[in-house]
Amino acid sequence: MVHHISDEAADEPSITTQTPSAGPSQAPLMYKVGYPPRKNLATEFTETLRETFFHDNPLREYKGQSGPRRFMMGLEFLFPIFGWGRNYSLNKFKGDLIAGLTIASLCIPQDIGYSKLANLDPQYGLYSSFIPPLIYAAMGSSRDIAIGPVAVVSLLIGSLLQAEVDHVKNKEEYMRLAFTATFFAGITQAALGFLRLGFLIEFLSHAAIVGFMGGAAITIALQQLKYVLGIANFTRKTDIVSVMESVWRSVHHGWNWQTIVIGVSFLAFLLLAKFIGKKNRRLFWVPAIAPIISVILATFFVYITRADKQGVQIVRHIEQGINPSSVHKIYFTGPFVAKGFKIGVVCGIVGLTEAVAIGRTFAAMKDYQLDGNKEMVALGTMNIVGSMTSCYVTTGSFSRSAVNFMAGCKTPVSNVIMSVVVLLTLLVITPLFKYTPNAILGSIIISAVIGLVDYEAAILIWKVDKLDFIACMGAFFGVVFVSVEIGLLIAVAISFAKILLQVTRPRTALLGNLPGTTIYRNTSQYPEAKLTPGVVIVRVDSAIYFSNSNYVRERILRWLTDEEDRAKAVGLPKISFLIVEMSPVTDIDTSGIHALEDLYKNLQKRDMQLILSNPGSVVIEKLQASKLTEHIGSNNIFLAVSDAVRFCTTKSMQEP
Helix, strand or coil: CEEEECCCCCCCCCEEEECCCCCCCCCCCCCCCCCCCCCCHHHHHHHHHHHHHCCCCCCHHHCCCCHHHHHHHHHHHHCCHHHHHHHCCHHHHHHHHHHHHHHHHHHHHHHHHHHHHCCCCHHHHHHCCCHHHHHHHHHCCCCCCEEECCHHHHHHHHHHHHCCCCCCCCHHHHHHHHHHHHHHHHHHHHHHHHCCCHHHHHHCCHHHHHHHHHHHHHHHHHHCHHHHCCCCCCCCCCCHHHHHHHHHHCCCCCCCHHHHHHHHHHHHHHHHHHHHHHHCHHHCHHHHHHHHHHHHHHHHHHHHHCHHHHCCCECCCCCCCCCCCCHHHCCCCCCHHHHHHHHHHHHHHHHHHHHHHHHHHHHHHHCCCCCHHHHHHHHHHHHHHHHCCCCCCCEEEHHHHHHHHHCCCCCCHHHHHHHHHHHHHHHHHHHHHHHCEHHHHHHHHHHHHHHHCCHHHHHHHHHHCHHHHHHHHHHHHHHHHCCHHHHHHHHHHHHHHHHHHHHHCCCEEEEEECCCCCCEEECCCCCCCECCCCEEEEEECCCECCCCHHHHHHHHHHHHHHHHHHHHHHCCCCCCEEEEECCCCCCECHHHHHHHHHHHHHHHHCCCEEEEECCCHHHHHHHHHCCHHHHHCHHHEECCHHHHHHHHHHHHHHCC
């Protein structure tokens, strides 16, 4: 058997099967386009619903199981720890212990610094690395994610909260609004998971995220100049113009040289440690422990020299003890509820996007599956519980997760180890941070966020897709020159604009025959492809919906007019057939059918014939239901472009 495959794949196999020739007169065996059985409304609706929300069929494993077994499987679904915990071993614990201690040394100084980004007292950063990781360890499905506050979300929640309440003048209200926003961030994340709406976060394109993260990293780094340079009076705005104006305005009377020495020296040390870790993956622990070593050395230096009396700003006081309850501080009534909900939804979605992206990256590297909806439930639950235990929005941290991965973590127990170390820090060590200079915290944050500026990804985006690059740069400049929330809004807007552009203006192509084959390809891609005299073949590379149906019809007619003009100019036969190749057309609605009907009527007026090639099962079913197949004629619908061309040329030869 010889199989000739049409130029584009479709829902239905597009194969013209040709039997071996017994003689020169034997004609090839030709298959007709198949018509699938009609589905009733209930069946079609159920299948669409299942494919949209339950494409992974989460209930398939429950079939045929006993009641107790189903209960245990349901428990394992919500709490994966009951699944992997049964096979936990001492060997796995060794890997988790090393990884947990390593990320703990990284997270403690980062948490103190990130809490400043959120305009909260230092202990709240540590609180957020104690309770949430324990919840995630029980409910999360990723083996590698390290949970805690992250720079981008800390800056985002800080800037959004500051726009509503002044964190200096109304400290208590600010803190309560932070817990309220965290509560609603958790509700948003858990709801998306339970309702299986995780696909919504994928509307933020990769390019927009790259730009947003890069812009946020620049903004965060610039914000740390107030600590590294020792500036007391610093702008509360985040845009680069306001920040640089504030820096230069204070150059003569606001900078502190002792602070600059501490900040710049340790920043150089941290960057050197990162360089060493990047050059030799076996030395991953060097950049991981560098922050805590920097804090110890800087704190000791300030203590023995009493540099704080020379204008070096220090942490001064971190509340000792474990997380106090904050249930009574969450706003459930009053005007702050709506504000908390708005801020929580934004921070929750950003945190979710970052965590799921990180989880999928490391899951792919270790070759295991990550359930996105389950992750959302886990992240949402930990933020709901966190809001009630004095934590602010937490998510997966890329820097800590990378260290966790390279340190050899085996399960989420590494998060438990990190949490225990943070607990001991809260109970015993916090008084020792009294003389920690703010400059070292600023240096740690700068060194941590530098990696978020992914210029290599931006270059690749430019090479691959210019529209994606516009989305990337729009988000980047929006964050850097306006604000974090405006940058996020631009990222979302451009992502949606790109989707709308692609939906409303789909690509079409003029097809020609590759000499010596039955293959028809885009003439722009294959200049050697030959056009068939008297026949125009156009491929539509998209579903045909109300949003693009008129454009598709007009674009096909333009192709036809251009080819008519070309045929007249070079003395070729008159165009008598238009073949529309429909293999890429995955779906069509009533507007699309009307567009095809209008196209058919237009061609009749021109004394031309409309031919359809390789419509998929969904498309042919709808064409049949609308009776358009009767107007066009079922004999004018073919399985492959080559069959349609053969029909056209044969018919042309038969005409006088």
